[in-house]
Amino acid sequence: MTLSREDMERRIVRYGELQPCRTAFIDAHTPGSNQKENFTIIGGGVSESPDQHVHIKETPGFNIGAAGQPPHCRNSLHSHRTAEVFFVLKGRWRFFWGRFGTAGEVVLEEGDIFNIPTGIFRGFENVGTDYGMIMAILGGDDAGGGVVWAPQVIEDARDHGLVLGENGKLYDTKKGQRLPDGVRPMPLLTDEELTAFPETPAEAVVPFHVARYWDLMALAGKAPARVIGADALLKDRPGFSVELLTRGSIPEDAYETPRHEVLMPVRGHWRLAWDGNSTVLAPGDTCAVPPGLRHALAPSMTGEASLYRITNTDDPAGATWRAEAA
Missing domain, CATH: 2.60.120.10 (Jelly Rolls)
Known part of the structure; x- marks a missing residue:
């Protein structure tokens, strides 16, 4: 698209x-x-x-x-x-x-x-x-x-x-x-x-x-840190998955996904590029990337950079872990 x-x-x-x-x-x-x-x-x-x-x-x-x-x-x-x-x-x-x-x-x-x-x-x-x-x-x-x-x-x-x-x-x-x-x-x-x-x-x-930021930063080496999901650090299936992306773990090339993707920067400024256009996302911004859009991410400045990426899944929203299961 x-x-x-x-x-x-x-x-x-x-x-x-x-x-x-x-x-x-x-x-x-x-x-x-x-x-x-x-x-x-x-x-x-x-x-x-x-x-x-x-x-x-x-x-x-x-x-x-x-x-x-x-x-x-x-x-x-x-x-x-x-x-x-x-x-x-x-x-x-x-x-x-x-x-x-x-x-x-x-x-x-x-x-x-x-x-x-x-x-x-x-x-x-x-x-x-x-x-x-x-x-x-x-x-x-x-x-x-x-x-x-x-x-x-x-x-x-x-x-x-x-x-x-x-x-x-x-x-x-x-x-x-x-x-x-x-x-x-x-x-x-x-x-x-x-x-x-x-x-x-x-x-x-x-x-x-609970996942601590600096632990996640350490986990995000050459691939994003899997934060929430069936195969993630916090093993849950709440209807969405969460990853932490850093400067070293962003996809090298432009990519697209058949799912909705929400980008939420935590530290640093991030350049989002698509269809010959680009914009910069800052901490506190929220960006809803539609399914099927080919796009690329890269930190736009030197220094620490991280963002949470949330993706919808096929799991029902009520499938999250309940307290009495502990």
Whole structure:
């Protein structure tokens, strides 16, 4: 296939052009979580707010999003039905999980990646000293149909004016909004339902679901480091695969693939060339390369260069490893 420069630019979301939503989720007014910025880059994501801007609506079998937070700001405990993978673009982040966030935790640095198991409550906070950014890959075209919140999150949100309806939409009582007729509040999970969310310790999660950036850089010799996939370092099949490409492991020649490919630079600037055109991708940019497009990648400057490459697979989005399998 061929693609014009204009069409390719429409498939690139630049970091500096990201449009945040500050009311994306139920904890948007809760102290400690009320300074979050959420970004929906590819696909509709899991936002509960009609104010969320979607940059690229067409999905390649998965969604791409991001969260930006100042120091000490946290994202409240929730669970996903399908895969949720994060890598740290900027800052230092603590991820925690369990019914009350006390079952386990891990701290991630820039470039580190975490394939969070389905079926557990999870949250995260910026424990760095500056504004931080994490990029997210969510399984499935519909990102699993939303999130499941820990009961205390819904109760705290209600005390601060936000009510989540059974329809998955938020209503701000501080703005005079109310649940529409026939729409009930989202019910709290019962004690019986909560037993389905295990309290998985860190030693059953971290070794199998966290990959450190510098370990991946060492693995990416003459070939990309296989990060997530059936034959990868993190052995999982969430509906997509993840690789880390470096200066020494990029394909020597132009290539094409029958699958969707999303490029997300971590360090350095990368030149993407196709059909006699080229553009430069920087850290924080997201580029959706369509199937069948012959293209080439190369660092455009000297120094460290790395990017994550995400490719859709034939595996169902819900095929990710569950916590109770540990």
